[in-house]
Amino acid sequence: MAETDMDDLIEIIENEGNIDDIPMSIPMMPVRDVVVFIDMLLPLFVGREKSIKAIEESAKSHRYIFLSVQKDSDLENPGPDDVFLVGTVARVQKMLKLPDGRIKALVQGIAKGKIEKFERKRSWFKVKFDILTEEEIDSKPIEIEALMRNVRESSEKILALRGELSGDVGAILEQITSPGKLADLVASNLRLKVDEAQDVLETFDQKKRLEKVNDFLNRELELSTVQAKIQTHVKDEISKTQRDYFLREQVKAIHRELGDGDDKLAEIENYNEKIKKAKMPPECEKEALIQLKRLDQMHSDSSEAAIIRTYIDAILELPWSKSTKDFLDIKKAAEVLDQNHYGLEKVKDRILEYLSVRKLNPAIKGQILCFSGPPGVGKTSLGKAIARAMKRKFVRVSLGGIRDEAEIRGHRRTYIGAMPGRILQGLKQCGSNNPVFMLDEIDKLGNDFRGDPSSALLEALDSEQNSEFSDHYLNMPFDLSQVLFVLTANMTDTIPSALLDRMEIIRIPGYTHEEKEAIARKYLLPRQIKENGLVRRSIHISDNALDTIISEYTLEAGLRELERKIGTVLRKIARQIAEGKKGKFSVTRQKLIKFLGPPIYLPELDQEESQAGLVTGLAWTEVGGEPLYIEVSLCHGKGELSVTGQIGDVMQESARAAFSYTKANMDRFNIDRDDFENKDIHIHVPAGAIPKDGPSAGIAMATALISAFTGRVVNNNVAMTGEISLRGRVLPIGGLKEKALGALRAGIKTVVIPEKNRKDLYEIPQSVKNNIEFICVQELDQVLDIAFVKQDDEPERDQGDGVASEISEDGDSETGCPDDTDNGIASDNEVHCDDDIGRKNDNDVVAGEKEL
Ligand SMILES: Nc1ncnc2c1ncn2[C@@H]1O[C@H](COP(=O)(O)OP(=O)(O)OP(=O)(O)O)[C@@H](O)[C@H]1O
Secondary structure: OOHHHHHOOEOOOOOOOOHHHOOOEEEEEEEOOOOOOEOOEEEEEEOOHHHHHHHHHHHHOOOEEEEEEEOOOOOOOOOHHHEOOEEEEEEEEEEEEOOOOOEEEEEEEEEEEEEEEEEEEOOEEEEEEEEEOOOOOOOOOHHHHHHHHHHHHHHHHHHHHHOOOOHHHHHHHHHOOOHHHHHHHHHHOOOOOHHHHHHHHHOOOHHHHHHHHHHHHHHHHHHHHHHHHHHHHHHHHHHHHHHHHHHHHHHHHHHHHHOOHHHHHHHHHHHHHHHHHOOOOHHHHHHHHHHHHHHHHOOOOOHHHHHHHHHHHHHHHOOOOOOOOOOOOHHHHHHHHHHHOOOOHHHHHHHHHHHHHHHHOOOOOOOOEEEEOOOOOOHHHHHHHHHHHHOOOEEEEEOOOOOOHHHHHOOOOOOOOOOOOHHHHHHHHHOOOOOEEEEEOHHHOOOEOOEOHHHHHHHHHOOOOHHHEEOOOOOOEEOOOOOEEEEEEOOOOOOOHHHHOOOEEEEOOOOOHHHHHHHHHHHHHHHHHHHOOOOHHHEEEOHHHHHHHHHHHOOOOOOHHHHHHHHHHHHHHHHHHHOOOOOOEEEOOOOHHHHHOOOOOOHHHHOOOOEEOEEEEEEEEOOEEEEEEEEEEEEEOOOOEEEEOOEOHHHHHHHHHHHHHHHHOOOOOOOOHHHHHHEEEEEEOOOOOOOEOOOOOHHHHHHHHHHHHHOOEEOOOEEEOOEEOOOOEEEOOOOHHHHHHHHHHOOOOEEEEEHHHHHHHHHOOHHHHHHOEEEEEOEHHHHHHHHEOOOOOOOOOOOOOOOOOOOOOOOHHHOOOOHHHHHOOOOOOOOOOOHHHHHHHHOOOOOOOOOO
């Protein structure tokens, strides 16, 4: 065929090629990516110049061409070494010149051949080769039969999975009886990689070839099965979406028919959008959507629908993904703390250390601060200051009196009126998931049959568990790990120990007189002036007046009452100004009576006279330190001990220890044995309505007992605190600073403390030390030495015979306790039923009775 004819469509339709017609030497065309097997009919696109030349050369004459696979398909110009020697002799059945110059040729594999020699023809090659023929196998061993059957079945399966199985395929496969041909046919349709296909081509043993193809078939079968599965799944998904859409549309139509109107649809849509926007964790979102679906299926006016609506609203109001960015500039934080709080250096330092650590390690967990101290010392306002310093939101929840676990963790939704617990309500209120969360009055938590709220708090506070805090109402976990919990308590004794264990206690003990003056000048006065609408310039409160307000109108460790009193004074001035009075207002000590009425607290009036059987102890209560008077009275009886005044178990035991010590040492103290046998001993701690507990009144009780038995007078200017052991040793106590401040307020001059508390003295403000002498002791004998009025100083007494003085002859001193007169052994220092008697008896105590 002339070369010029190639420009047009060339059709060569000939009879199939015949091996015997194949010339010895034919053009060779390197092919990429495809192996042509015998009998395989394949369209080839020929684009390379040398290949076009080769195929044209073939088309011009015998139309046979040797197809050899390139070893590297990227090679543009492969030489003899770059092609496999075993290839296929093919016949060009059809050729078509495409407009872009390429040729599309339909070729059919005729025989397998192995190149013997390459002959270069300008850009292309002609090759001499050997034809590789295969023997026909007439009687096939059963093994080959089984292999062939397997290959046929697997091929059909693959085609079925691909959806390409037609009725003819089975018949065609069945017709092929030669294992080699079957292997070639299947391999040519298997989408094998070039290397694998070449390997099959080069395997001349028919059985082995079929085995290889069988292996490839099995692999392909597996792949096709998985692929088919994936496709089915995708199809199912698509049809499910379509089905859902269709059903939803139907539901909408039904709602419309039922008269539910579009409102409900809009409501559901609205909720749906809000749930998506809330960015809650996937499992919570899933639960919310389930509830929404339930709502969708209900009548919108049903009571159940109302419950679900409230529930979904509660979920949506929670700050799932809303948080504030922490501001951790330590210098600025220090300024914020100083702006609002005077003194408290140790506390402020601790807060700044805490913030510094958070700055360096934002992921730090497990630090929970608890401010402990009397009311009004600034615990809450310090918490607020931390929030301001960190630029976090602040939320405060008071736990005082909470007995029901559900208050913390929420009620289960099955209860009518159920709602989330206080913690989640707090978060909802502040709208951020990382606020400073103040849990106030943690020491006032109670527990009863409704559960133990402290156990719910444990979960909220424990950094290991609180990322999945579960509220009963919500019934899904909420992450509290970003919340900064700050707790407050008046005292730590009543905090459940498991909770106490998780927190760092920072004590704020109360303020001295001087500190109160400074705080009042710097903070309280300006604030009250502003709140009452006054101008600072027009108000002057003299130092003397302020001093008097503090000492005679307030008796507290904190500052609330002081601020209220200042507020009262300023309100009166505000009224005068509102009534038209002009000028500068100055508040002096004299004017205070007009503003505040007569003084309320005059410490010296509170103090009892020095007397036997009355000792001043020091108590540490939740409102700070205060004096605690211990009275001992001996009455005619059988030596029984009774202790009254609402005192707790520990204090009861302490009283017994003091009693046992006194009894065991009665000889040393010169106490008559009969006194223990014939008298009932009554220890009373006044202010009987207020519960008291703790061991620190031990030495005060022992002193009061010994004083009552011996009649020795106890100095009313001496207060004491310390636990007593049965051997008379004085053991250490807690809350010394609070007690010292209480003693100062009460005008006490000497305080006896355990030697082991000497180290705590450095915490006591100098202003307190200037007014009170602290004496450290180890033994009770030392206490008695200090407490008992020196006998020379004691009021005049009867000089008796070495025994506690007897009742006076006329029995006058026994007023109200006539029994004592009966046996004539009542000691003079017994505190009698009549108030006056006690004091009178002081004078009756025998002097010089005993050296202690
Ligand atoms: N060191 C201080 N400097 C300035 N003002 C203070 C100081 N301590 C307390 N205050 C003020 O005293 C008032 C009472 O403080 P706050 O309410 O914080 O007390 P609290 O210890 O939390 O009491 P409670 O235990 O009763 O809750 C607040 O107005 C506070 O600003």
